[in-house]
Amino acid sequence: MGLNLEEQKAVDRFRQQVAEPSMTKLVILDFWAEWCGPCKALTPVLEKVAAEYAEKGVVLAKVNVDEEQFIASQFQVRSIPTVYALFQGQPVADLTSARTESQLRTMLDQLLAKLPIQAGETPTADLAPLLAMGEEVLASGDGERAADIFMQIVNMAPDNAEAHGGLVRGLVMAGRLEEAEAVLEQIDPALSADPFVERARAAVTLAKDRPDDNELATLRAAAAERPADMEAQLAFASAAFAAGERDAAADTLLAMISADRDWNEGAAKAKLLQMFEAIGLEDPWVAATRRKLSTILFG
Structure with a gap:
């Protein structure tokens, strides 16, 4: 077909994620980009309606035009957001004009009445x-x-x-x-x-450790005034994390581990690992903080 390796990979991804599901489902295909403000405004509408219509055989697929330029070019995408409805691998409607939930529902209802979509529970x-x-x-x-x-x-x-x-x-x-x-x-x-x-x-x-602003300020001051007080450091780290200050919490716990990793049966490390679990090990911040922890433990 004259495609280079990257283009063939793009086609394969599109086939698996969009074309194959469209053989039996109605696929809402959303072309978007991170820098596109209207795309971000439209996303909640598409997500909500697609979820509501899932049992009717509707699924949502998103194509980032910056990452999948070849696919976007094949659909002759000139501006974003561009939204199509696909069935059996072919565009059956342009949904770009549907910017509200009611407009999108109306267009989907019309398509579902005409097409042999396989409804039922979403696999x-x-x-x-x-x-x-x-x-x-x-x-x-x-x-x-x-x-x-x-x-x-x-x-x-x-x-x-x-x-x-x-x-x-x-x-x-x-x-x-x-x-x-x-x-x-x-x-x-x-x-x-x-x-x-x-x-x-x-x-x-x-x-549950989330403090009010005054309590957090008090704990912060206590930790700063008494750097050798492990209890004060742990209390501040717990409160800081609960208040959304991940970096402050992690830096405090890493300093505690570096100073005395065995304090209170490894309480600082245990608290840090609990934070990792809450956020998710795949999160970039967790990965970076785990590397810092490894450096301290295995240097």
Whole structure:
């Protein structure tokens, strides 16, 4: 076909992620970029409606035009956001003009009435893009929106531990700690030992240490005035992390480990590892902080 290696890889990715699902599903194909403001405004609309229509056979696929320039060129994308509906590998409608939930629902309803879409429960594999979106939104710091995404996934797949864990973490990030605890209590015992749920439980535990501004200032001052006081350092690190000051918390704990790694049966290291678990080992900040910890421990 005259394609170079990178273009062939792009085609293969598109075939697996978009073309093959479109053989039986209606795929909403969203062309976007990180720098595109209107794209970011449209994303919550696409995510919410796609989740609502999942049982009707609708899935959402996103193509970053900066990373997949060859695919964007094949669709002759001239501006973004550009949104198409695909069925059996072919564009069947241009959805770009649908910028509200009601507009998008109207257009999808019209397409679903005409096309032989296979409805029914969304297969587990189809949940992967939605779960990835939820994690991306969490990483951006928007706990409210992340909680909404994961709640929709939980409604679609009540036995999905990753969705339950994401919902709890989103609620924690949004400051809705009591709701997060309630969700944890209601999770099926069969899922309670799952790593995603354990991670969420760690996030709740750490969030309980969140102080008000005056208390945090007091703990910060005490830690600064008494650098050799391990109790003061640990109290400040716990409060700082709960208040969203990851770097301050990690720096304090790393300094404690460097000074006396065995203090209180390794409490500083245990607290740091608990923070890693709450955030997720794949997070870039965790990876960087783990390297600092390794340097201290194994130098």
